[in-house]
Amino acid sequence: MEDKDEDAVRGTSVEPTQVETDLSDETQDFRLLSHLNLYARNAAHPLQANANTQSPPSSLTDTSSPGLPKRGEKDFEPNPTQHQADVLSKSREAMHDALAHPRLHNLNTRVIAYYAPDGPAPPPGIDIEDPARFGDKGVGANVHPDSCVYVPNPKGQYFKNMGQSDRWNRVWLLPEEALFLIERGSLDIRWPIEMTAAPEDEGPEELSIPMSLQAAYACFMGRSGLTMERYTVYTGLKRTGYALTRAPGWDDSAQVEGLKDQNQECASQRPLKRGAGLAGILEQLFSWAQDPFSTRSTAAGPVVGCGMHRNYNNIYRQLAVIPWYDPSLAIDRDPLDTTPPFRVVFHAYRPSTPIKKSAWPAPDFRIAVVNTRETAAIPTLAQLGALLESTPLDPPSGEKMKRLVYMRLRHGYRNVVMAVVDQGIVSYLRIADAAFGKEKLYETQAASMGNKRNGNFRGKKR
């Protein structure tokens, strides 16, 4: 009975419980790092190897590495042994070594960018006769108007899915992209020359002044809707390997007067009293023939009547009196017809998804970002419903889904990922529009019962 559920709680069932352990939730044990380098370089001493290493700590997450050690068991409380103290100090030492390692920038891979506080503009000295011809400010239609950093000589892998190039082959970066790159140490952003030097000695890049990380934060954070929460989500997913773009709903102030609650009506599934036309009349006749003395009354009950029933499916069908929402009938909403922050702001792509910067494909995930300190309450039905209706219909499909009811229900008809940020801690929630009303469970149950009567029934679970 319900003790079986308790079994699952304690996780002591005989099979190894496959709980959602998220390694990123845990503190890294830095001793593993030294082990890793030990295996990688075959050095005699782990610490030595660590001191020589060139690989950044991010190689820890690289699971393909053959020498990746397994996690040992954790100690949960201190004990007086010297051994435990040793382990702890070793771990600390390894961490310090990893952090103290000098980070060098190779001149060959240096990428220089310039800050353009006024947004995208053509290079100095070039006049555009007809700015309107080339879209925004004459730099090219692809360049996002919120971009504020340009890279004259783009090289390296980062520009595969970041930035947009203009007519002069300069890549324009959005504030979050520039901040991400400068934080990674992959970009050297310079102050604009007009701001730092007299106009006459313009020219060689040696004269321009590099921007510090602090200055970058000061310049880019808060610019064109980039909040700390959005940046945290952006950089977190970016480091995990996803590609991200801004979604149309980025701008919080944009509003569209749309359908409002029209969907409430059109997607509402009211139980039908009778089918249409001749079929409905026949159906009624048939149901009358099944039970001519029905005492069925939905007003005062009993809903199924006190009479005789021919089968359980009919009983269940009669019981359906509660209206429910059918997501497959809802009309798609404009992404702006939603209440911020319950609005898709990022489109995320798996690393395996082929990306063309000029024409982004349909995203793998749609992400809304919520700051718990500003929006302390979870969304109301109106807010959440609008958010989901602004995403395209994604009904369960595939052979496996067709077979498994639970999987179908879990997948839902529309889905969105909500990144809930609480002072820098992000937790992601996938929200799907499940349509329980579309899955008539009693029909599958009746089928399995029928099998049993034939004597060849075998349960799938014990």
Add this chain to the structure above:
Amino acid sequence: MADANATSVAQTSPEADPARVNPRPARAPRPPRPNYRLIHRFPLPVNAHPVPPVIPHNPLSILSAALSYLSFLISRPSQEIHSAYFDPATSSIHVTDEKAIRALWEMGFFGKGSLSRSEPSWLEREKKRRGLLGGNTSEEATRRRREERRALKLERARSEKLLIDERLKLEAAARESGSTAPSLGDSVDDTVTTIEKFSVKKAMEAKYQESRLRRSQNGTSVPPADTPESSQSKSVRFSSVVEQKEATSTSTARLQGSSLADADELDIEDILENQEHLQISNEEAFFLVYGLGVLRVFDREQNTVIPTSNLLPLLRRNSYFPPHAEASELNPDDPFMLSYVVYHHFRSLGWVVRSGVKFGTDYLLYNRGPVFSHAEFALIIIPSYNDPYWSETEERREYVTSKQSRSWWWLHCVNRVQAQVKKSLVICYVEVPPPTGPSEDIAALLGQYQVREFLLRRWIPNRTRD
């Protein structure tokens, strides 16, 4: 009744099979599991009388179908209507009739035993305690499993302590001998990641393997369904260690029981009176009365049947604590209305809906019933006030906000608990209509509400990346 099969077998088998009494001490065969498929073959406590199928090329089948149709038409089979009473002191509904209790539990898993965890099994446990019966109830199985687990944990603590003591001794010795200390430290450190501590799970697994091995050696064929399934699926099974223990303990109990039962069976049967009743939740009661028409709820004081039209307001008023006065107005967002709308919705789709209070949710959804499989979905109910009526005045807006708002911390908390017990969390929003005057039409009232379900689960970027 779930164990009725098992108990009858247990009582009769010693006489029927003398071979079992003779000394083959190793293992008595496990008592057969109750046939849940047979016991719970009816999904609702309503009788259905199917017309025999008509096979076109067999004229006899047409005849038999017509005959059965006509016979049902002439002498209608009567539907049993059970009785329950409403207890105003506790705002709850009780069923005391033995037959009704069994019927409501077996067909659709309604209610819970007041002295049991879910299935009313007090009488059986009590009989067993007095040595009258063999077999086992689920409560006892759990108790035994808990004891075993506690023993394993104690064992773990002991072995950990031993390990620490040993290490301390080693270190002390090393300190005395002086120079060898650092080398010891190094060697110990290298092994540290490979050392396996005593783990309860490992111990359970080992025991399980061992018992499996023994079983297959005994020649009892192991059904293929018994093999451990993939870790993804949660199979419903008592740990076989426990089952084995149960089996041995039952056999001894049976031996004692048979001798004891022979002596004073009659006496104890007379003394033992079932102290337990079935308590059904208010939603279940109203569903049985209004939806299925198989229950009558009596007023305890006046001993009269409460008509359906009075039962609904009564239950709505009693969904508050303290219950609202008789004359007070009914709110469209009474907790009873919200929970009943959801209850009825999922029942009408074929789910077995039971309370989810153990997991911090409002309901659990079982496919077919708790004896067959774990609940896959856990459900929380949140009211929604989209109707323009609710945002007309400042006062109403404030009221609505206070009713709707839940914190993110609460949501994460519920969500993490569900992930831990491998259930999917369903947020069920119920659209609340504006208040309307008193109406006799219950279906019209229920039809004003609307249910919308969202499935929530944690998204882990590392997992969905590839």
